Amino acid sequence: MxxxxxxxxxxxxxxxxxxxxxxxxxxxxxxxxxxxxxxxxxxxxxxxxxxxxxxxxxxxxxxxxxxxxxxxxxxxxxxxxxxxxxxxxxxxxxxxxxxxxxxxxxxxxxxxxxxxxxxxxxxxxxxxxxxxxxxxxxxxxxxxxxxxxxxxxxxxxxxxxxxxxxxxxxxxxxxxxxxxxxxxxxxxxxxxxxxxxxxxxxxxxxxxxxxxxxxxxxxxxxxxxxxxxxxxxxxxxxxxxxxxxxxxxxxxxxxxxxxxNGIGLKPYPCCRNAHRPVDAMLALIRAHGFAPEQVEQIDCEISAHVTKVMTYEQAHTGLEGKFCLPYCLAVAVCDQRVGIRQFAETRVRDPQVQALSKRVQIIHPYDRTEWDTGELLPCIVRVRLTDGRVLEASAGSPRGDPDNPLTWEEIADKYRDCARELLAEGDVERTLELLQRLEEQPNPAELMEILTFKGKPATR
Missing domain, CATH: 1.10.4100.10 (2-methylcitrate dehydratase PrpD)
Known part of the structure; x- marks a missing residue:
């Protein structure tokens, strides 16, 4: 056979x-x-x-x-x-x-x-x-x-x-x-x-x-x-x-x-290859609380395969921003989060974010890539501040990875945050309820009725 x-x-x-x-x-x-x-x-x-x-x-x-x-x-x-x-x-x-x-x-x-x-x-x-x-x-x-x-x-x-x-x-x-x-x-x-x-x-x-x-x-x-x-x-x-x-x-x-192997769920709406650096950057911000104007330079040491996928050195659109590691790191510093709004066209073109992204250097210190090894190589983010301090953080498995999974509460909150882009609060919760009990549903008719026809009038 x-x-x-x-x-x-x-x-x-x-x-x-x-x-x-x-x-x-x-x-x-x-x-x-x-x-x-x-x-x-x-x-x-x-x-x-x-x-x-x-x-x-x-x-x-x-x-x-x-x-x-x-x-x-x-x-x-x-x-x-x-x-x-x-x-x-x-x-x-x-x-x-x-x-x-x-x-x-x-x-x-x-x-x-x-x-x-x-x-x-x-x-x-x-x-x-x-x-x-x-x-x-x-x-x-x-x-x-x-x-x-x-x-x-x-x-x-x-x-x-x-x-x-x-x-x-x-x-x-x-x-x-x-x-x-x-x-x-x-x-x-x-x-x-x-x-x-x-x-x-x-x-x-x-x-x-x-x-x-x-x-x-x-x-x-x-x-x-x-x-x-x-x-x-x-x-x-x-x-x-x-x-x-x-x-x-x-x-x-x-x-x-x-x-x-499981499935990796994303906490950030950008290329997965940016997630470990973003994890490290957000950890530094939480620990040290610095502002964009305090940043002199950002270095990111990472496997060379990342820039074979994230090919944009500078982002000019939201879609390019998702595949531009300097932008992802810069907007993380400026906004202290990386969500849907961080890839809006107006946000990508913001002069402060653009200026900071130009001070991000991507470094490939390894003689092999993760494509070669099949394993994670070290990811290190280093931030040099104007007062002379150098802050450093490393990242292991990215948040949402099967080895570092999101909780059900985080998955549900992500669903709510996304669904609110279209649906009223009651419909957000009703669709989530239907999905949570998916194996009990006789058919998806009610779910599709809501998703197709019940968007907020302003969005249609």
């Missing part, structure tokens, strides 16, 4: 009762976190543009667009909702895969709504989609990413197809066909980081997963060996000798990646 068939059998045969309670708990936290971020993302310029586009495209009113007040065709809604879910770069991360939830969540919202899937079925679909994303990522070296492919959308397209196949109750052959179709739709280039097209990658992955599964349900065909074939997914997106096929077929649910 080939790898693609084994994967398809796993997707079809996995049931809610087979999934460990710990994995279900992690999945629920990721869904709560991801949905809050998507709601807030609907109120960004990126979210508004993609909502206008979705309305202009038209289509049968099948599934809701978050915060937009209308329904549209399944792939259009999935594309819009996925883009919103990644618009703030506030969404979750996991080892080797990128951002796992933005491609999966829109599948749950759109097909969950039309199929009237139960909460348990939604969780089943999330878990099998996440497991495939993760095991594909684990099977490859980081060279596909270094070459320019965006892991979130490459692996996310396959995970989205798996989740969609599960919700549509496809059989094994149909699921193989869905995976084959999805593999030819997988795309996303890192050159677009720092622009609206980066979050669009997640929307594209979600939509293509839905398209692949719905085509397969109609009898549309593809290669049944799309993962392992000579010109298949692994050999095209990786390099010769840079993948291990056995890490997919032989490790599905053994162990469950939601437990083995």
């Amino acid at each position: 080939g790898t693609t068939e084994k994967v398809a059998q796993f997707i079809v045969n996995t049931t809610y009762d087979q999934i460990p309670a710990e994995a279900i708990a992690v999945a629920k936290s990721a869904i709560v976190d991801g949905l809050g971020v998507a709601v807030a993302g609907s109120q960004t310029e990126t979210g508004r543009i993609v909502a206008r586009w979705a309305k202009e495209m038209g289509g049968a009113p099948a599934a809701g667009v978050v915060g937009a007040g209308f329904k549209t065709a399944l792939p259009i809604a999935a594309r819009a909702n996925g883009t919103m879910a990644h618009a703030l770069d506030y969404d979750d991360v996991t080892k080797n895969t990128g951002h796992p939830t933005p491609p999966l969540l829109p599948v749950l919202l759109t097909l969950g709504e039309t199929q009237r899937a139960s909460g348990r079925e939604l969780l089943e679909a999330y878990v099998v989609g996440f497991e495939l994303e993760s095991k594909l990522g684990n099977s490859m070296s980081r060279k596909h990413y270094a070459h320019g492919w965006h892991s979130t959308s490459i692996f996310g397209t396959m995970g989205a197809a798996a989740a969609a196949a599960k919700l549509l109750k496809l059989d094994v052959w149909q699921t193989q066909m869905a995976l084959g179709i999805a593999a030819s739709e997988a795309a996303g280039l890192r050159q677009n980081f720092g622009t609206m097209t980066k979050p669009y990658h997640a929307g594209l992955a979600a939509a293509n997963g839905v398209i692949a599964a719905t085509l397969a349900r109609q009898g549309f065909t593809s290669a049944a060996d799309i993962l392992e074939g000579e010109f298949g997914f692994l050999r095209v997106f990786s390099m010769p000798g840079e993948y291990d096929e056995a890490k997919i077929s032989e490790t599905l649910a053994n162990p469950w990646n939601l437990i083995a």
Whole structure:
């Protein structure tokens, strides 16, 4: 039996009762976190543009667009909702895969709504989609990413197809066909980081997963060996000798990646590579209470892979700011926090923040990177003050990492903070209540009604 068939059998045969309670708990936290971020993302310029586009495209009113007040065709809604879910770069991360939830969540919202899937079925679909994303990522070296492919959308397209196949109750052959179709739709280039097209990658992955599964349900065909074939997914997106096929077929649910590697939830809406330096900087501010005008210079010692991802030396837009480490450190000093408002266009252009970011020096003192070692290298932030003092802090695992997790209260508070961008307080609490008891819900109808149609009038 080939790898693609084994994967398809796993997707079809996995049931809610087979999934460990710990994995279900992690999945629920990721869904709560991801949905809050998507709601807030609907109120960004990126979210508004993609909502206008979705309305202009038209289509049968099948599934809701978050915060937009209308329904549209399944792939259009999935594309819009996925883009919103990644618009703030506030969404979750996991080892080797990128951002796992933005491609999966829109599948749950759109097909969950039309199929009237139960909460348990939604969780089943999330878990099998996440497991495939993760095991594909684990099977490859980081060279596909270094070459320019965006892991979130490459692996996310396959995970989205798996989740969609599960919700549509496809059989094994149909699921193989869905995976084959999805593999030819997988795309996303890192050159677009720092622009609206980066979050669009997640929307594209979600939509293509839905398209692949719905085509397969109609009898549309593809290669049944799309993962392992000579010109298949692994050999095209990786390099010769840079993948291990056995890490997919032989490790599905053994162990469950939601437990083995977990998911990192973000306390800051910017590239994850900035989080350790920001953690260190905020710790220094709490300990010493210095002001921006007291700062003469900031040095940050960190692995060189960070600036291969955070490529902007100076930020001119909010999206660039998310991928500019000097900006992230400078705004942390000026505002003593790093939240949604810190990446507003007006904040990024503030003269004080811009001046301080120019006094940030990024230093790469190591002869290897974390991509090479697979382990954290020291991250040190050093602040030289005008009175001659030099303050220094180091950071271990970033806040929100599986090794340094957010509490449930912190996750819920993040959801509330994000959801208030769109919803009135009563609806914020009601949606959170529904999500907390997701496995008890008969279908997502009430949740989608609120998210689609009950935004504050001023935001629509």
